[in-house]
Amino acid sequence: MVVLARRVGVSPAQLVLLVACLALAAYAAFFLLGDPALLRMLIWFAGAAVVHDLVLFPLYAAGDRALVAVLPGPRVNYLRVPALGAGLMLLMFWPGIVRQGEVTHLAATGLDQAPYLGRWLAASAVLFGASAVVFGVRVGLRRLRV
Amino acid sequence: MKFRSPLRGPWLTSVLGVVLLAALPLVIVTGLLDYVAYGPGQSIPGDVGLLHLPAFDWPTRPSWLFRLTQGLHVGLGLVLVPVVLAKLWSVIPRLFVWPPAKSIGHALERATLLMLVGGILFEIVTGLMNIQYDYAFGFSFYTAHYIGAWVFLAGFVTHAVLKLPVARRALRTRSLRAELRVPTSAPKPVDDELVATDPAPPTMSRRGALALVGGGALFVATITAGQTLGGPLRDLAVLLPRGRDDFPINRTAAAAAIEPAATGAAWRLALGARAFTRADLLQLPQHTARLPIACVEGWSTVQDWTGVRLRDLAALAGVPTPASAFVESLDAGPFGRATLSAGQVLDPDALLALRVNGADLSPDHGYPARVVVPALPGVHCTKWVRSITFREA
Numbered sequence: 001m002v003v004l005a006r007r008v009g010v011s012p013a014q015l016v017l018l019v020a021c022l023a024l025a026a027y028a029a030f031f032l033l034g035d036p037a038l039l040r041m042l043i044w045f046a047g048a049a050v051v052h053d054l055v056l057f058p059l060y061a062a063g064d065r066a067l068v069a070v071l072p073g074p075r076v077n078y079l080r081v082p083a084l085g086a087g088l089m090l091l092m093f094w095p096g097i098v099r100q101g102e103v104t105h106l107a108a109t110g111l112d113q114a115p116y117l118g119r120w121l122a123a124s125a126v127l128f129g130a131s132a133v134v135f136g137v138r139v140g141l142r143r144l145r146v
Numbered sequence: 147m148k149f150r151s152p153l154r155g156p157w158l159t160s161v162l163g164v165v166l167l168a169a170l171p172l173v174i175v176t177g178l179l180d181y182v183a184y185g186p187g188q189s190i191p192g193d194v195g196l197l198h199l200p201a202f203d204w205p206t207r208p209s210w211l212f213r214l215t216q217g218l219h220v221g222l223g224l225v226l227v228p229v230v231l232a233k234l235w236s237v238i239p240r241l242f243v244w245p246p247a248k249s250i251g252h253a254l255e256r257a258t259l260l261m262l263v264g265g266i267l268f269e270i271v272t273g274l275m276n277i278q279y280d281y282a283f284g285f286s287f288y289t290a291h292y293i294g295a296w297v298f299l300a301g302f303v304t305h306a307v308l309k310l311p312v313a314r315r316a317l318r319t320r321s322l323r324a325e326l327r328v329p330t331s332a333p334k335p336v337d338d339e340l341v342a343t344d345p346a347p348p349t350m351s352r353r354g355a356l357a358l359v360g361g362g363a364l365f366v367a368t369i370t371a372g373q374t375l376g377g378p379l380r381d382l383a384v385l386l387p388r389g390r391d392d393f394p395i396n397r398t399a400a401a402a403a404i405e406p407a408a409t410g411a412a413w414r415l416a417l418g419a420r421a422f423t424r425a426d427l428l429q430l431p432q433h434t435a436r437l438p439i440a441c442v443e444g445w446s447t448v449q450d451w452t453g454v455r456l457r458d459l460a461a462l463a464g465v466p467t468p469a470s471a472f473v474e475s476l477d478a479g480p481f482g483r484a485t486l487s488a489g490q491v492l493d494p495d496a497l498l499a500l501r502v503n504g505a506d507l508s509p510d511h512g513y514p515a516r517v518v519v520p521a522l523p524g525v526h527c528t529k530w531v532r533s534i535t536f537r538e539a
Contacts, residue, residue, distance in 0.1 A: 021258045
C-alpha cells in the first residue's frame with residue numbers, strides 16, 4: 001500500500017482530478033477526429049510550447065545575459081526595459097511587421113501591411129528614447145545633489 | 147542549464163498566478179459567449195457536444211453587449227500576454243527537472259501542464275494571428291481556437307485546484323505591500339526548485355519586476371485598446387488594422403467580388419415574392435440609430451445608421467411576427483448569409499441600413515443595403531443584402 005502510494009505520488013482526490021482533466025481534453029479532441037487539419041493543429045499546439053521553451057526563452061535569456069555583461073548592475077534596465085517592449089511588439093504583431101498574410105489582410109481591411117514595420121521601428125525608438133531621457137534626468141539629478 | 151535570476155521563487159510565481167487566475171476566466175467566458183452570440187446553427191465549429199455554455203437567445207440590449215464581450219475577450223487576452231510570458235519565465239526551471247516524472251501522478255500532472263502551457267500559447271498565437279488576418283497555420287481558426295480553449299480550460303482548472311494551496315502558502319512568505327516598498331530584495335533561501343541556488347547579483351527588485359510586467363500589460367493596452375474604445379486612443383493602435391479614413395471594415399467589396407453592375411440600378415431587395423428598388427426602400431419610413439458594430443476580431447466602432455426597420459420589412463412581407471429572418475448577400479463567401487432571431491428582427495433599432503452618418507453607404511460598407519442590429523456580431527450584420535426571408539413562427 002505504501003509502495004503503491006509512492007508510485008502514484010498524489011492523493012486519490014488529485015488523481016481523480018488529473019484523470020478528469022485528461023478525459024475532458026480527450027473528449028474535446030474527439031470533435032476534431034474527422035478534421036483533415038488535425039495533425040497541423042496538434043503540431044501547432046505542442047509546437048507553441050516547444051518553441052516558447054526551447055527557442056524563445058533561450059533567445060531572450062541569452063540576450064539578457066549579454067546586456068547584463070555589457071552593462072552590469074541595475075543600469076542595465078535602461079536598455080532591458082525598452083528592449084523588452086520592442087521585443088514584445090515584434091512577437092505579438094509579427095504577422096503585420098513581416099507582412100505575413102498580406103492577401104487576407106488586404107481583402108479584409110482594404111489596407112496593406114506596409115506601414116507596420118516602420119511603425120514598429122518608430123514605437124521602439126520612442127521606448128529607447130524615453131528610457132534614455134529618464135536615464136539622463138536621473139544622472140543629472142544625482143549630479144545636482146552631489 | 148543554470149538558472150541564476152535572484153527574482154525567481156514561489157512568491158513571484160504565485161503573484162503572477164493569482165493575476166492570471168483572476169483575469170483569465172473573463173477571457174474564457176467572453177470567448178464562450180461569442181459562441182452563443184453567433185446564434186443557433188451558426189456557431190463554429192458546429193458539433194461540440196457538451197462543450198458550450200447553455201444556449202440562450204442572444205439579446206439585442208444593451209446594444210453594446212457584443213462590443214463589450216468581444217472587446218474584453220480580445221483586449222484582455224492581448225493585455226495578458228506579458229503576464230503569461232512572465233509567469234512562464236518564472237517557472238521555466240521546473241521544465242528541466244530530472245527525472246521528468248517522479249511518480250505516476252507526477253507524470254499525469256506534467257501531461258496536464260502541457261495542456262495548460264501548450265493551450266494558453268496556442269490560444270494566444272492563433273488569436274493574435276486571427277486578429278491580424280494571418281492564416282499561415284492552415285486550419286480553421288474557429289475550430290482550433292474553440293477546441294483548444296477547452297483543452298486549455300481543463301488544464302487551467304486542474305492547475306488552479308492543485309496549486310492554489312501552494313500559492314497561498316507562498317504568498318504568505320512575503321508581504322506584497324512590504325515588497326512594493328523595498329527597492330531591492332534578495333532571494334530568500336527557501337527550499338524550492340524555483341529559487342536559484344547560485345543567484346546572479348540582482349539587477350532588479352521584485353517591485354521592479356512587478357512594475358515591468360504591469361507596465362508591459364499597460365503598454366499593450368495603450369497600443370491596442372483604441373481599436374475598440376475608439377476616440378483618440380484609436381490612433382495609438384498603430385500595429386493593428388485600425389481602419390481607414392472613415393471606420394474599419396472586415397471585408398472589402400472587391401474581396402467579396404461585388405460587381406458594380408449588381409449594386410446599381412438593377413439591384414433589387416427580394417422580400418419573398420416582392421422586390422424593392424433602393425428608391426422604393428428610401429420611400430419607406432426611415433429610422434436612424436446610433437449603434438456599435440463590433441467585430442469578432444476585437445475592433446468596434448459606433449456610427450449613426452439610417453434605414454428601414456427590419457420589423458417594417460417583416461410587416462411588408464406579410465410576416466409581422468416572424469420566428470426568424472434569413473438574410474442573403476450578393477457575397478458568395480462563407481459569411482454571405484445569416485439567420486436573425488425574432489428578437490433581433492423586432493428590435494426597434496434593427497435596420498436594413500441604407501445610409502451611415504448621413505451619407506449613402508460606401509461599397510465597402512455594404513452599398514446598397516446592409517443589416518445592422520444592436521449587439522449582433524459584426525459578421526452577421528450582412529452587407530450587400532439581396533434578399534430577406536422572414537419565416538413564420
